[in-house]
Amino acid sequence: MAEHMDPEEFRxxxxxxxxxxxxxxxxxxQRPVTSQDPPGTVAAALSAxxxxxxxxxxxxxxDLDRVVTPGLTHWQHxxxxxxxxxxxxxxxxxxxxxxAGLGVQGMLWATGPACTELETVMLDWLAELLDLxxxxxxxxxxxxxxxxxxxxxxxxxxxxxxxxASGGRWRETGVDRRYRAYxxxxxxxxxxxxxxxxxxxxxxxxxxxxDPRTQAMRPExxxxxxxxxxxxxxxxxxxxxxxxxxxxxxxxxxxxxxxxCAEYGIWLHVDAAYAGAAAVCxxxxxxxxxxxxxxxxxxxxxxxxxxxFDCDAFWVADAGELIEALTVLPEYLRNAASESGAVIDYxxxxxxxxxxxxxxxxxxxxRWYGVEGLxxxxxxxxxxxxRFAERIEADDRFELTAAHPFSLVCFRLRAADEVSAELLRRxxxxxxxxxxxxxVDGRYSLRLAVGSPLTTEKHVDEAWDLLAATATDxxxx
Amino acid sequence: MAEHMDPEEFRxxxxxxxxxxxxxxxxxxQRPVTSQDPPGTVAAALSAxxxxxxxxxxxxxxDLDRVVTPGLTHWQHxxxxxxxxxxxxxxxxxxxxxxAGLGVQGMLWATGPACTELETVMLDWLAELLDLxxxxxxxxxxxxxxxxxxxxxxxxxxxxxxxxASGGRWRETGVDRRYRAYxxxxxxxxxxxxxxxxxxxxxxxxxxxxDPRTQAMRPExxxxxxxxxxxxxxxxxxxxxxxxxxxxxxxxxxxxxxxxCAEYGIWLHVDAAYAGAAAVCxxxxxxxxxxxxxxxxxxxxxxxxxxxFDCDAFWVADAGELIEALTVLPEYLRNAASESGAVIDYxxxxxxxxxxxxxxxxxxxxRWYGVEGLxxxxxxxxxxxxRFAERIEADDRFELTAAHPFSLVCFRLRAADEVSAELLRRxxxxxxxxxxxxxVDGRYSLRLAVGSPLTTEKHVDEAWDLLAATATDxxxx
Ligand SMILES: Cc1ncc(COP(=O)(O)O)c(C=O)c1O
Ligand SMILES: Cc1ncc(COP(=O)(O)O)c(C=O)c1O
Numbered sequence: 001m002a003e004h005m006d007p008e009e010f011r012x013x014x015x016x017x018x019x020x021x022x023x024x025x026x027x028x029x030q031r032p033v034t035s036q037d038p039p040g041t042v043a044a045a046l047s048a049x050x051x052x053x054x055x056x057x058x059x060x061x062x063d064l065d066r067v068v069t070p071g072l073t074h075w076q077h078x079x080x081x082x083x084x085x086x087x088x089x090x091x092x093x094x095x096x097x098x099x100a101g102l103g104v105q106g107m108l109w110a111t112g113p114a115c116t117e118l119e120t121v122m123l124d125w126l127a128e129l130l131d132l133x134x135x136x137x138x139x140x141x142x143x144x145x146x147x148x149x150x151x152x153x154x155x156x157x158x159x160x161x162x163x164x165a166s167g168g169r170w171r172e173t174g175v176d177r178r179y180r181a182y183x184x185x186x187x188x189x190x191x192x193x194x195x196x197x198x199x200x201x202x203x204x205x206x207x208x209x210x211d212p213r214t215q216a217m218r219p220e221x222x223x224x225x226x227x228x229x230x231x232x233x234x235x236x237x238x239x240x241x242x243x244x245x246x247x248x249x250x251x252x253x254x255x256x257x258x259x260x261c262a263e264y265g266i267w268l269h270v271d272a273a274y275a276g277a278a279a280v281c282x283x284x285x286x287x288x289x290x291x292x293x294x295x296x297x298x299x300x301x302x303x304x305x306x307x308x309f310d311c312d313a314f315w316v317a318d319a320g321e322l323i324e325a326l327t328v329l330p331e332y333l334r335n336a337a338s339e340s341g342a343v344i345d346y347x348x349x350x351x352x353x354x355x356x357x358x359x360x361x362x363x364x365x366x367r368w369y370g371v372e373g374l375x376x377x378x379x380x381x382x383x384x385x386x387r388f389a390e391r392i393e394a395d396d397r398f399e400l401t402a403a404h405p406f407s408l409v410c411f412r413l414r415a416a417d418e419v420s421a422e423l424l425r426r427x428x429x430x431x432x433x434x435x436x437x438x439x440v441d442g443r444y445s446l447r448l449a450v451g452s453p454l455t456t457e458k459h460v461d462e463a464w465d466l467l468a469a470t471a472t473d474x475x476x477x
Numbered sequence: 478m479a480e481h482m483d484p485e486e487f488r489x490x491x492x493x494x495x496x497x498x499x500x501x502x503x504x505x506x507q508r509p510v511t512s513q514d515p516p517g518t519v520a521a522a523l524s525a526x527x528x529x530x531x532x533x534x535x536x537x538x539x540d541l542d543r544v545v546t547p548g549l550t551h552w553q554h555x556x557x558x559x560x561x562x563x564x565x566x567x568x569x570x571x572x573x574x575x576x577a578g579l580g581v582q583g584m585l586w587a588t589g590p591a592c593t594e595l596e597t598v599m600l601d602w603l604a605e606l607l608d609l610x611x612x613x614x615x616x617x618x619x620x621x622x623x624x625x626x627x628x629x630x631x632x633x634x635x636x637x638x639x640x641x642a643s644g645g646r647w648r649e650t651g652v653d654r655r656y657r658a659y660x661x662x663x664x665x666x667x668x669x670x671x672x673x674x675x676x677x678x679x680x681x682x683x684x685x686x687x688d689p690r691t692q693a694m695r696p697e698x699x700x701x702x703x704x705x706x707x708x709x710x711x712x713x714x715x716x717x718x719x720x721x722x723x724x725x726x727x728x729x730x731x732x733x734x735x736x737x738c739a740e741y742g743i744w745l746h747v748d749a750a751y752a753g754a755a756a757v758c759x760x761x762x763x764x765x766x767x768x769x770x771x772x773x774x775x776x777x778x779x780x781x782x783x784x785x786f787d788c789d790a791f792w793v794a795d796a797g798e799l800i801e802a803l804t805v806l807p808e809y810l811r812n813a814a815s816e817s818g819a820v821i822d823y824x825x826x827x828x829x830x831x832x833x834x835x836x837x838x839x840x841x842x843x844r845w846y847g848v849e850g851l852x853x854x855x856x857x858x859x860x861x862x863x864r865f866a867e868r869i870e871a872d873d874r875f876e877l878t879a880a881h882p883f884s885l886v887c888f889r890l891r892a893a894d895e896v897s898a899e900l901l902r903r904x905x906x907x908x909x910x911x912x913x914x915x916x917v918d919g920r921y922s923l924r925l926a927v928g929s930p931l932t933t934e935k936h937v938d939e940a941w942d943l944l945a946a947t948a949t950d951x952x953x954x
Contacts, residue, residue, distance in 0.1 A: 002853035004783075004930040005567030005845065007499040014498070017571045018491030021578030022484040035590055039819045042594035050602045054847035057571060060840065064575065068837075071591030076580045083588070083809070086831065088580035090482030094494045094534060098541065100573045100785050101498030103553045103565035111560070113512055114548030117519035125527045148625060149829035159674060174654045175676030189807040190830055196803070197636060197828060199652030199676020246809055302831070306481075308577050309833050326673070330666040332560070332723055332915040332924070342516045351674060351828060352626035353667055354563065354779070356786050360545075363537065368482065370531035376479035438809040447809070453481040 032431025085451020095364030109343035150273035151190035161267035215250035244275025248402035258293025381407035417444035509908025562928020572841030586820035627750035628667035638744035692727035721752025725879035735770025858884035
């Protein structure tokens, strides 16, 4: 008989791992945010192959401390300001732990009824929390699902849009390369990737010019592109508008874009991967104006809503179309519940077959924080970003390069691009903060995104002090 | 300032959740395997929306017991014999807990060097554990990556195959609908789904006949299909061979299929989603004979290797081709390490951008069990399946409908299909076991798949006793 870890041993080892995490969070602020070790350091410190006989968890935890954590970039660190946050929280970790312990598979309703139903209800809760249009609620023809990422959500939206554009032939006979996807030049790289995966190729995406001041899509440019393409025999299948672009959190004008999509019968997908979470606050809901025109919408609770990766929330206005596009039903998955038509089988809403019970972490987060707790978190991120932006504006050597409606601030030195790049390199090399960069209208910009629950005014002020002092160094040589 | 769960509160609540899981595992065998509640029961028991103010974890755990667990199908239950197992283990849960606590994003090497390097090393360890061909090791041009599922692995293999078949044009100009994918009639439904997603449509998959005795692909049928298609202007792009088909665990003849793929220059992907784990045992490695011909290979540690979903292990013989097909590089993801060419950025190996630190659970499992511990688990599953199959063979009312090289047994009553279907309904309705069904060569068959670490001889014998007694009822009434 095989030996497994029995419940009592799990209890003991489980406490040890919980302690390990609590200690990690307690000491996180004292670690360097990123490792400065060269590539291969971690791999070289691991043994060459698996051992014949098992070892206790304590031995693994010791190597975790010795080899793994020193080699990480710490995304939950209070000095982590890179990319967009991928924040998590105690309740999320605990919900996910329950999911791991249950080890259920939610591919079909029948393989885990509660797994499916809790997910449907959580997506309705989220829709209420963000005040999303009624059309996305499961009470009508719409509904929500958890995808692993915004990338996958965009891919799924594209697939259904292609199915619709083809009059239902796509699913059997394949994609027509005359179809095209539209997004602004600031649309996320996952849109080009989705187009490739779906067989349109990178050429299947038409980038639409933005207003250089706002970095938002120019609706008249969208219309012009559609008209020109149609005249050339191209079939516009989908527009992906962004609320909160990756570079600068620009907001595409949904009302105008929605009207154009309606006019030409084009699928509108709204990608609010990072910024969607802002809509939990009534005072930030203007960022979603016009969303009622969208056929699909997604945002990532795993970015700014305290829910660990992976958790993208994706809604469609017409679930039937989505299911029709993606369902494949072999004999071994047939079951009475699916055939009754009374249940949701989420495997038909996504690329993979299998599904983890991810609704649990959302449930834990929504209940532990409550609506007000989540609002406080978003407001704190916005306030910290405002505070940092004020410092930038008060120092003549710096300038903001974009508006900052959310918790991202883009800025640069009033100097050559290389000077800002050098500033970034030097502050990151201290290990005290981690920022990343982008280009805004061609010019190099630093990005400071606030999001870790551990980040407070003190950390933002320290980041500013470090930047200001380092600027003196790089500007003077 | 927003309120978050502090480390001490996390410690306390974390212990409570660990206790909850230990208790769940201890009492699992006494629960019904599946819920008998009608659709909507769980949703109706949840509150209508999120509450304004947060609640303690204890309140959520109470509702977990009241609403969620009674509404589940328990995949880790010792009486769960459905589908294929999706087993997990204590070490996997703990490794995943560490991952949740760290909350790092491994999309690029730079965003989590240890996250990337541990993954590369774990995939090399797994390759050694299964004695996979050298071409898949990261020491050469090949390498492995964790995908969420075998479905996604097959999709990625198809995409690179299309890229190769197009001479590198696929990535810019899109898919050519003359390309075709081949798999046996027993190939998994994810192959058709991948073909749809990739823009070939369901018609882009050509099902190849199997030998009715073995349910394995007939190489001469594959050759005939390829020849006929080529004559008709179709371009064969990929063959997906299966080691352990979903219905019956049939094994396609890789040496012959590999030779055909080599002859015609077709990508060979081997899908061993469930059965791949068997190769940890030297006496079962014959099931992988001919794998050296494959361009890509995948199996799911989340099925039969004690690692919780999601964890599919996917290897390619030429990583460069894969990266070329899928990479998209926007400014905001540029970094010195990527540009050095010395590191792996796993985002280019998969559909989503973001990545969870899934290598940790594999590391915990491989170290806690050791090679011998994992072998004991596989051997126990095979032995239990053999034991069950002996019972079937010893009872004249039953017959086996397929060979059982692994831990799945397919069988039926020697009676009309409806009688076997009724047998399945009745045994599942007891809540003591859960089996699923399939069709083998057109005839209805029950499937009993062993895989939960909790399942022992006692549970298999009880399942048999229940089936035998229920058979008496359905055959006489
Ligand atoms: C606007 C936008 N869309 C999509 C993505 C991709 O996110 P994911 O990792 O969830 O695919 C990002 C990531 O930063 C993003 O900013
Ligand atoms: C042979 C085979 N391939 C692929 C899959 C799909 O698995 P996943 O859920 O990992 O996509 C299965 C699932 O049972 C399978 O049996």
